[in-house]
Amino acid sequence: MERLDEIDLRILRILQEDSKKTTKEIAQTLCLTATPVYERIRRLEKGGYIKKYVALLSKNRINRPVTAICMVSLRYHDEGFIDKFERQIKELAEVQECYHMAGKVDFFLKINLANLEDYHDFVRLKLSKIENIGVLESYFVLKEILHTTEYYI
Amino acid sequence: MERLDEIDLRILRILQEDSKKTTKEIAQTLCLTATPVYERIRRLEKGGYIKKYVALLSKNRINRPVTAICMVSLRYHDEGFIDKFERQIKELAEVQECYHMAGKVDFFLKINLANLEDYHDFVRLKLSKIENIGVLESYFVLKEILHTTEYYI
DNA sequence: TCTGAAACGCACTGCCC
DNA sequence: GGGCAGTGCGTTTCAGA
Numbered sequence: 001m002e003r004l005d006e007i008d009l010r011i012l013r014i015l016q017e018d019s020k021k022t023t024k025e026i027a028q029t030l031c032l033t034a035t036p037v038y039e040r041i042r043r044l045e046k047g048g049y050i051k052k053y054v055a056l057l058s059k060n061r062i063n064r065p066v067t068a069i070c071m072v073s074l075r076y077h078d079e080g081f082i083d084k085f086e087r088q089i090k091e092l093a094e095v096q097e098c099y100h101m102a103g104k105v106d107f108f109l110k111i112n113l114a115n116l117e118d119y120h121d122f123v124r125l126k127l128s129k130i131e132n133i134g135v136l137e138s139y140f141v142l143k144e145i146l147h148t149t150e151y152y153i
Numbered sequence: 154m155e156r157l158d159e160i161d162l163r164i165l166r167i168l169q170e171d172s173k174k175t176t177k178e179i180a181q182t183l184c185l186t187a188t189p190v191y192e193r194i195r196r197l198e199k200g201g202y203i204k205k206y207v208a209l210l211s212k213n214r215i216n217r218p219v220t221a222i223c224m225v226s227l228r229y230h231d232e233g234f235i236d237k238f239e240r241q242i243k244e245l246a247e248v249q250e251c252y253h254m255a256g257k258v259d260f261f262l263k264i265n266l267a268n269l270e271d272y273h274d275f276v277r278l279k280l281s282k283i284e285n286i287g288v289l290e291s292y293f294v295l296k297e298i299l300h301t302t303e304y305y306i
Numbered sequence: 307t308c309t310g311a312a313a314c315g316c317a318c319t320g321c322c323c
Numbered sequence: 324g325g326g327c328a329g330t331g332c333g334t335t336t337c338a339g340a
Contacts, residue, residue: 004215012215015208019172022333036308038335049214054207054302055168061202062157062165064304067252069261086298093305098298099220105292108222112304139258145239145251149207149302151217151265152246175316189325191318 004049007032009153011040012049016150019053056149063114067141070109070127075134077106088130094122105135116140157202160185162306164193165202169303172206209302216267220294223262223280228287230259241283247275258288269293 004012007030014026027037044050059065074081082100089098089109097110113119119138127136157165160183167179180190197203212218227234235253242251242262250263266272272291280289 012208012210016210017207019206019208023335024333033309034334035310035336039307042335047214048211051209051211053172054170054209055165055172056204056207056302057165057169057304057306058201058204059304061200062304062306064306069252069254090299095299096302096304097300099222099294100296100298101222102293102295107298108292108294139261140255141252141261142255143253145253145260146243146248147250147252149209149249151210151212151215151249153210153215153217176318177316186326187317188319188327192324195318 004044008040008044008049011037012044012153013150015041015050059112064112066113066115066119067144068111068113068119069139069141070111070123071105071135071137071139072107072109072127072133073104073135074106075132081132082106085130085132092122092126094126157197161193161197161202164190165197165306166303168194168203212265217265219266219268219272220297221264221266221272222292222294223264223276224258224288224290224292225260225262225280225286226257226288227259228285234285235259238283238285245275245279247279 010030011026014021014029023034023037023041027034030037041050059067074085085107086098086100089095089107094111094113095109096112097108099108100106101108111119111122113122123136123138127133163183164179167174167182176187176191176194180187183190194203212220227238238260239251239253242248242260247264247266248262249265250261252261253259254261264272264275266275276289276291280286
C-alpha cells in the first residue's frame with residue numbers, strides 16, 4: 001500500500017478516537033457511502049497502519065491507581081546483556097512501557113500497580129532479580145495530566 | 154456496580170487485547186452464551202471499567218517514528234503555575250503522555266514526531282514558549298522494547 | 307474509486323429457566 | 324444469573340458507472 005490521502009487520514013483520526021463508530025457513521029461524516037469507507041479501513045488494516053483494536057480500561061476502576069516511572073542503567077553494555085534485559089522485561093506483566101534510551105539512562109519503564117507496597121515487592125522480587133542492573137531510580141506519578149493512544153496525524 | 158468476578162475479569166482481559174472479538178466468540182471461550190456476555194460488557198461499560206474503544210496505529214507506518222521523553226521542572230511551584238502548565242500541555246497534540254511527578258522532576262512528557270528536526274521545532278516553538286519552565290531535559294528512544302495499553306488484571 | 311442493492315451475521319431485546 | 328428465539332442493523336459482497 002502506497003500513500004495515504006486525506007480521506008484515509010480522516011478515517012484513522014476517527015478510529016483512533018472511537019473504534020466503535022460504524023462505517024455508516026464514518027461515511028456520513030466524510031460524505032461517502034459505507035462501501036468505500038469499509039474498503040479503505042480494510043486496506044489500512046492490511047497495510048499495517050492499524051495495528052489492533054483494543055478496549056482501554058480505567059486504571060482506577062480496576063485498582064491499578066499507582067503509576068511508577070523507573071529509570072534503569074545497566075552495569076555492562078554488551079549486546080548480549082542488553083538483549084537479555086529486554087527479554088526479561090517483556091516477561092513482567094506489570095510493565096506497560098519500556099524504552100531503550102540514548103544517553104546515560106539505558107531504559108525507561110512505566111509500571112502500573114495497586115499500591116506502593118506492590119511496587120516495593122515488584123522491585124524487590126522481580127526487577128532487582130534481573131542481573132546486570134547498575135542504577136535503578138523510581139519516580140511516582142502524582143497526577144496523570146494527559147494519557148492518550150492517539151497520534152497527531 | 155460492585156465487585157468484578159472472575160468472568161468479568163476474563164472479559165476485560167480479552168477486550169483489552171482485541172476489542173473486535175464478537176460476544177459470540179467471547180462466550181465460546183468462557184463456555185457461556187452470547188446474552189450474559191453481552192450484558193456483562195454493558196455493565197462494564199456503564200460502570201466505567203471500560204473507558205473507550207480505540208484503534209492503535211503503527212507509529213512507523215504513519216511516520217511518527219521518533220519518540221522523545223522530556224523531563225520538565227518548573228521554576229515556581231504555586232498552585233496557579235502548575236494548573237496553567239497543565240492546561241498548556243493539554244493543548245499540544247504532539248504530547249501523548251504527561252505526568253505530574255513526585256520528586257525533583259515535576260513532569261514527564263512523551264512526545265511522538267516524524268524526525269529529530271520536528272522535535273527541535275517542537276521544543277523551540279511550543280514547549281519553551283510555556284512560561285515558568287526551569288529545567289528541560291530531553292531523552293530519545295532508541296528502541297521500543299514494550300508498549301501495551303493492557304493492564305495486568 | 308464511488309454508488310446502490312442484496313445477503314449474511316451479529317448486536318440487542320424479551321421471555322423463559 | 325444464564326439460555327433461547329426473534330428482530331433490526333451493520334458488515335460484507337457484488338454489479339455497475
